Amino acid sequence: MEPDGHIVLNTDVKQKDGNRALVIAISDQAAFDLGTDHKIVSEDGGQEIENRQVLNENELLKEGRAFSFMKAVQMVNAKLLEKNPEETLLFDMILVSKSSPQSGSRVIKSVRHYGLDVSRFCFAASVDCTNYLRTNNVKLFLSSDEEEDFSALRTGFPAPLLFKQRAPAACEQLKIVFDGDTILRHIFQENKLEEIDNFESHLKSFPISEDPLIKFAVHLGEMRKKFSIYNSPLNVYLTTTHSDREMSAMALRSLRVWGLEVDEVFFLNGAPKSPVLLQIQPHVIFDDGLRHL
Amino acid sequence: MSQNSTQPSSRPGKEASSTNGQSKSNLDDAKSFYDKLAPSKKPKTPKPQNAITIAVSSRALFRMEEEQKIYVERGVEEYVRYQQEHENEPFQPGAAFPFVKALEAVNSRLRELYPDSEELFDIVLMTNNHAQVGVRLINNINHYNLFIERFCMTGGKSPIGYLKAYHTNLYLSADAEKVREALEEGIAAATIYSPDKVVEVSDTQLRVAFDGDAVLFSDESEQIVKAHGLDKFFEHEKAYENHPLAHGPLKGFLEALGKLQKKFYAKGQRMECPIRTYLVTARSAASSGARALKTLRSWGLETDEALFLAGAPKGPLLEKIRPHIFFDDQMFHVEGATEMGTIAAHVPYGIAQKYNKPSSKKEPVSKE
Numbered sequence: 001m002e003p004d005g006h007i008v009l010n011t012d013v014k015q016k017d018g019n020r021a022l023v024i025a026i027s028d029q030a031a032f033d034l035g036t037d038h039k040i041v042s043e044d045g046g047q048e049i050e051n052r053q054v055l056n057e058n059e060l061l062k063e064g065r066a067f068s069f070m071k072a073v074q075m076v077n078a079k080l081l082e083k084n085p086e087e088t089l090l091f092d093m094i095l096v097s098k099s100s101p102q103s104g105s106r107v108i109k110s111v112r113h114y115g116l117d118v119s120r121f122c123f124a125a126s127v128d129c130t131n132y133l134r135t136n137n138v139k140l141f142l143s144s145d146e147e148e149d150f151s152a153l154r155t156g157f158p159a160p161l162l163f164k165q166r167a168p169a170a171c172e173q174l175k176i177v178f179d180g181d182t183i184l185r186h187i188f189q190e191n192k193l194e195e196i197d198n199f200e201s202h203l204k205s206f207p208i209s210e211d212p213l214i215k216f217a218v219h220l221g222e223m224r225k226k227f228s229i230y231n232s233p234l235n236v237y238l239t240t241t242h243s244d245r246e247m248s249a250m251a252l253r254s255l256r257v258w259g260l261e262v263d264e265v266f267f268l269n270g271a272p273k274s275p276v277l278l279q280i281q282p283h284v285i286f287d288d289g290l291r292h293l
Numbered sequence: 294m295s296q297n298s299t300q301p302s303s304r305p306g307k308e309a310s311s312t313n314g315q316s317k318s319n320l321d322d323a324k325s326f327y328d329k330l331a332p333s334k335k336p337k338t339p340k341p342q343n344a345i346t347i348a349v350s351s352r353a354l355f356r357m358e359e360e361q362k363i364y365v366e367r368g369v370e371e372y373v374r375y376q377q378e379h380e381n382e383p384f385q386p387g388a389a390f391p392f393v394k395a396l397e398a399v400n401s402r403l404r405e406l407y408p409d410s411e412e413l414f415d416i417v418l419m420t421n422n423h424a425q426v427g428v429r430l431i432n433n434i435n436h437y438n439l440f441i442e443r444f445c446m447t448g449g450k451s452p453i454g455y456l457k458a459y460h461t462n463l464y465l466s467a468d469a470e471k472v473r474e475a476l477e478e479g480i481a482a483a484t485i486y487s488p489d490k491v492v493e494v495s496d497t498q499l500r501v502a503f504d505g506d507a508v509l510f511s512d513e514s515e516q517i518v519k520a521h522g523l524d525k526f527f528e529h530e531k532a533y534e535n536h537p538l539a540h541g542p543l544k545g546f547l548e549a550l551g552k553l554q555k556k557f558y559a560k561g562q563r564m565e566c567p568i569r570t571y572l573v574t575a576r577s578a579a580s581s582g583a584r585a586l587k588t589l590r591s592w593g594l595e596t597d598e599a600l601f602l603a604g605a606p607k608g609p610l611l612e613k614i615r616p617h618i619f620f621d622d623q624m625f626h627v628e629g630a631t632e633m634g635t636i637a638a639h640v641p642y643g644i645a646q647k648y649n650k651p652s653s654k655k656e657p658v659s660k661e
Contacts, residue, residue: 229369229423230449238424245442249431252424263448265424266455269338271443275458 007132008101008121012112015119018137021092022219024073025122025133027143028097028107030066030162061110065162066142069283072174074117079233080226089223093118094138096129133157139216142284158213160284163277173235175280178217178262179287180240180251186211187254199250203257213286214258221260229263237280238262241273336404338442343411345462345549348419348445348452349393351430352467353485355384369423369449376426383436388487388636389465390437392617395499397440399553399567406560412553417443419452419464421471456480463546465618465638473641481546483620483638486627492615492634498567500616501550503596504607504640505574505585507622509547511539512643514581515622519644523604530581537591538584542642543620544592551594570596571614577603608633622646 009015016023028034073091080087095111095118097104104123111118122129133141134156141157163177187206208214224234238255240248248267255262266276277285338344351357364372396414403413418430418441427446434441445455453474456464464475464482475482494500506515518526550568557566572589576582578601589595600610608629611619619637621627623645630637 229373235448245431245434245444248444249428252431253428256425256428262424264450265427265444265446267442267444269442271338271341271459276445276455279454279458 006101006123006129008104008108008123010108010111010118010120012115013117013119016090016092017088018092020088021090021137022140022216022223023092023094023136023138024140024142025094025096025138025157026066026070026118026141028095028099028104030064030142030144031070031095031116032061032064032067032107032110034061034064058109059106060113061106063114065144065164067114068165068171069142069162069174070116070118072171072283075171076174076223076233077117080223083226087226089226091117091223094120094122094133094136096122096124096133096141098124139212139219156212158216158286160286163282163285165281165283166278173233175235175237175282176220177237177239177277177280177282177285177287178255179285180238180248180267181242182213182286182288183217183238183251183254184240184243184247185288186213187250200257203254206258208258216286217255217260218258221255221258224261225259232263235264236260236262237264237266237282239266239268239273239276241268241270243267244269336440339411339413339415341415341459344413344415345553346415346417346459347393347396348417348456348459348461348464349389350452350464350466350468350471351418351420351422351426353387353389353465354393354418355387355390355430355433356487357384357387373423373425376429380429381432382429384433386437388467388485388638389618391494391496391636392465392499393439393441394496395494395617398497399499400440402567403553403556406562407556410556412556415443416441417445417459417461419445419447419456419461421447421449421452423448453478453480462549463543469639469641472639476542476640476642481542483543483618483640485618485636485638486631488631488634488636490634492612494615494617494636498569500569500571500614501547502571502573502611502614502616502619503543503547504619504621504623504626505572505576506538506541507643507645508541508543508620508640509572510541510544510585510588512541512622512645513539514584516644519648527577527580530576530584534584534587536584537588540592542640544594547594547596548592569598571616572596572599573607573610573614573619574599574601575604575607576601579603608635611635611637 070093073093077090080090093116095107097107099107101121101123104121108121111121122132138157141159142162143159144162187203206214208218220236224232224236227234238252240251243251245267252262252265264280268276352361360372360376363375393416396416400413403410418434420430422430424446427444431444445452447455451474452471456475457478457480461480464472464480465485466472466482467485469484472482472484503509506512514526514530517529547570550570554566554568554570557563557568572585574582574585576585582599582601586599602610606629607621607626611630612633612635615635617636619630619635620640621630621637622640622642624639627637627639
């Protein structure tokens, strides 16, 4: 595998159709447990980190927080291809790393070892990946929470929370939770409900392409439709905490108008959300309200 | 259960308490966004840990026989499509409907007397229907102006885990399997049946009737009846009069009702209390009844009326009482009640289940 600039293709894996696939960027720190390497404060411009990584090159990286998400995503792809070997509506995972390609070889080796369905690596040591991600239709960016460095990179992409699952997840189902209060906030922005004459037409004329979260939800909806109602490898949940019945129903109907038919719904109207989340054991949660905790 | 609102545990090493202050203000911001967006004219729902949580399934709340038929005969995809096509059509009220209405009536009275209290009934629609059927369900709840603001639609998965997560005090379902599962997990539950004829019930006073053995009490005495017959049972109970029975699955619910009743008594409203409870038992006043009453007393509980039938059928008496729900562990009594117009619920607990004849009311496992 020859590095081409700072983008490296994973030749173990079939490249996806960039126009049809749902592209997800994942940071190496989320995918793997990088140990203490990344915490080293480099006074010598990163050389120390580089040296360590090169030394540890042959040690396999341990699974990180996003690992089970990646396996579940991969499983969904496999099921889609089972139904249709020519399927182009797949998930496409890109691994983003702060290392250079040289020190990143450990990451590459680990991905290949685990057989992860990662199509490309973007090494951002000295190159700004932002443009690459944007021009490559990335719809989602997953990073671990401590990565402030990635905050600029993450701007403009929905960045869901990774839920800490009870057990390393058995990957029979990819579980994605949307917070309905967040969805409603995106729909209404600063408008009041009364100011919107016709809710249905407001939805139909909604500028989906300008809203990354909704854009992601719509794309996900297309994929969900490939599976049957029950026993789908992809399960989508809608929860609301503050919205009352009427507003929660609006969130549910809005997603439906946009093509995402959620499977399970929990309108909590003030009740705490954690018991539900603990029961669901999702992989990721889309919730603006919790982002700043 | 923690008072704190949700904390997704995606942050290693960050203590929940250290982010409390900040989380509260962000959630307050979110909340005030919604209040501005659509100021709710409805009263606030109580937090689960303060309230008495009643979970009802969709088929307990509404009549969905047509739809159920489609599910059984043509499969789930057809069923969901049918529901979506008829989304704006109301269902007929189901067995639990009057009960839910009565709970709301009690809540209104409680709010008048104790405006700041959260000790109220909290009704949750708990269904394993797919979320897409949810739109029709919510439309119906709007149509009938029911005060249900919490919804759990588990898309085919068992709702039992969620029942436990929300400390459900009572679960009513039309599906006996789910009820059994809930009881096994320690949740008070019953399979509710519609009466064969329509009988009016009060819309200002909630009336709940309970069988004694294997409902409020354990089935220990029931076991004696089955093994040795009714006469031996009467003798045994007289002998053990002063030994309290162990408690049964619905004792907690009676206790919760009693707590609310006391709130009315405290405001001098004993006569006009909108909750009335009944013990309707095959025990006899002459012999075995005393043990039942003494047991209740030892628990600090009471029912407003105690009716000892000494083995006589319960139907005619219940017809006079007109409860919103009558709980019994024996299908024989449940059927006897519904034949005479009483809304009855079967509690599949204890020794009687081995002797239950398969009832005509048994339905295949359902989408509900």
